[in-house]
Amino acid sequence: MCTAANYLTKCHYFGRNFDYEISYNERVTITPRNYPLIFRDTEDIENHYGIIGIAAGIDEYPLYYDACNEKGLAMGGLNFPDYCDYKPLNESKVNIASFEIIPYILSQSKTINDAKRLLVDLNISNEKFSTQLPPSPLHWIISDRNASIVVEVVKEGLNVYDNPVGVLTNNPPFDKQLFNLNNYMALSNKAPENTFGGNLDLAIYSRGMGSIGLPGDVSSQSRFVKASFVKENSVSGDSEKESVSQFFHILASVEQQKGCTLVEEPDKFEYTIYSDCYNTDKGILYYKTYDGPQTSVNMHDENLETDQLINFELID
Numbered sequence: 001m002c003t004a005a006n007y008l009t010k011c012h013y014f015g016r017n018f019d020y021e022i023s024y025n026e027r028v029t030i031t032p033r034n035y036p037l038i039f040r041d042t043e044d045i046e047n048h049y050g051i052i053g054i055a056a057g058i059d060e061y062p063l064y065y066d067a068c069n070e071k072g073l074a075m076g077g078l079n080f081p082d083y084c085d086y087k088p089l090n091e092s093k094v095n096i097a098s099f100e101i102i103p104y105i106l107s108q109s110k111t112i113n114d115a116k117r118l119l120v121d122l123n124i125s126n127e128k129f130s131t132q133l134p135p136s137p138l139h140w141i142i143s144d145r146n147a148s149i150v151v152e153v154v155k156e157g158l159n160v161y162d163n164p165v166g167v168l169t170n171n172p173p174f175d176k177q178l179f180n181l182n183n184y185m186a187l188s189n190k191a192p193e194n195t196f197g198g199n200l201d202l203a204i205y206s207r208g209m210g211s212i213g214l215p216g217d218v219s220s221q222s223r224f225v226k227a228s229f230v231k232e233n234s235v236s237g238d239s240e241k242e243s244v245s246q247f248f249h250i251l252a253s254v255e256q257q258k259g260c261t262l263v264e265e266p267d268k269f270e271y272t273i274y275s276d277c278y279n280t281d282k283g284i285l286y287y288k289t290y291d292g293p294q295t296s297v298n299m300h301d302e303n304l305e306t307d308q309l310i311n312f313e314l315i316d
C-alpha cells in the first residue's frame, strides 16, 4: 500500500510513502533536458523539462515511481490492483505504455491544465517493459501548486478526477474513496459537544476526543481517511524546515511498521520502504528510507543540459 499527498505553505510540497515488501533497487534518478525519451508507440521527445524522482534501478530508462519536473508539476504511481485495466493499442489515440506515463506527462507539462490536455488524447496501453516486467496495475496522482488530479484506467475507460483533498492511496477507485469521506464529516480537531441524546452526563476526559472514530488501521481506505484528516488540519510555519518536517509527519500518520502487515507466510511483510517529499517549486527531493536518515538531492545542483540519466543510490 502507498499513500501520496500534497501540502502547501509558502512552497508546494508533494510526496508519498512507498509501502511494499520488495524493492527494485530504487534510486534517485534525474532525467536531464536532453536525455532522449524513446516511446514505444509514440514520437520520441528529444528535448524537454528536467525531471527528478525515484525510479527502479533497472536498465537505462527512467522507470519512475514518483517524480517532479523543473516547472513544479509532480506525479506518483500507486498500486491499483483488480480495478486497473490497461487497453490494447488504439490507432486513433496517442498510445503510451503504463511505464512511460510519468516521463510522458512530466517532460512536457507545466501545470495540471497542460496534463489534462495531454490526457484527452491518451490511450494508456498494456504494453510491457520487458518479459520480466509485465505492466503493474497502477493509478496516478498529478499535482501542481494549485490543483491535483487522479488518473485511472478501468474497464469502462480512462477516468480523470479532480482531487480536492490532494491525497491518494490504493483501492477502491478514487470516486469511492472521496465519497467515503462523507462518513467522517463529524470528526474535528476540537473537543466534541455532547450530542449523544437523552440526559446522560458525558465528559470530555481527554484531549483529542474530537477525532475519535478516525481509522487507525493501515487498509487503503482507512489510510485515505486518516491522511486526509491530518493533511486538512495540518498547521506549520512556512519555512522550508518546518514545511518539510510537517509533510513527513503527515506521511508518518499512515506509515507501515515492519511486522504489522503480513503479505506472505512466514515473514514477508509490507512496510514503508521510503517516504519522500518534493519541494516542487525548487526541484528538491527529500527522502528517508525505513532505517535511514533524512537526505536531499536538488536537481538544480546537477547539469540539466546533458543527455545521460544521473543516478544516486538511496542512502539507507
Ligand SMILES: C[C@H](CCC(=O)NCCS(=O)(=O)O)[C@H]1CC[C@H]2[C@@H]3CC[C@@H]4C[C@H](O)CC[C@]4(C)[C@H]3C[C@H](O)[C@]12C
Pocket: 001, 002, 018, 019, 020, 024, 056, 063, 064, 065, 077, 078, 079, 080, 081, 098, 099, 128, 129, 133, 134, 135, 136, 137, 138, 170, 171, 220
Ligand atoms: C509496487 C509499487 C506500488 C506500491 C504500492 O502501492 N503498494 C501497495 C500494494 S497493495 O495496494 O497493498 O496491493 C509500484 C509503484 C511504481 C511501480 C513501478 C513503476 C515502474 C515499473 C513499471 C513496469 O511496468 C513494472 C515495473 C516497475 C518498476 C513498477 C514496479 C511496481 O509495480 C511499482 C514499484
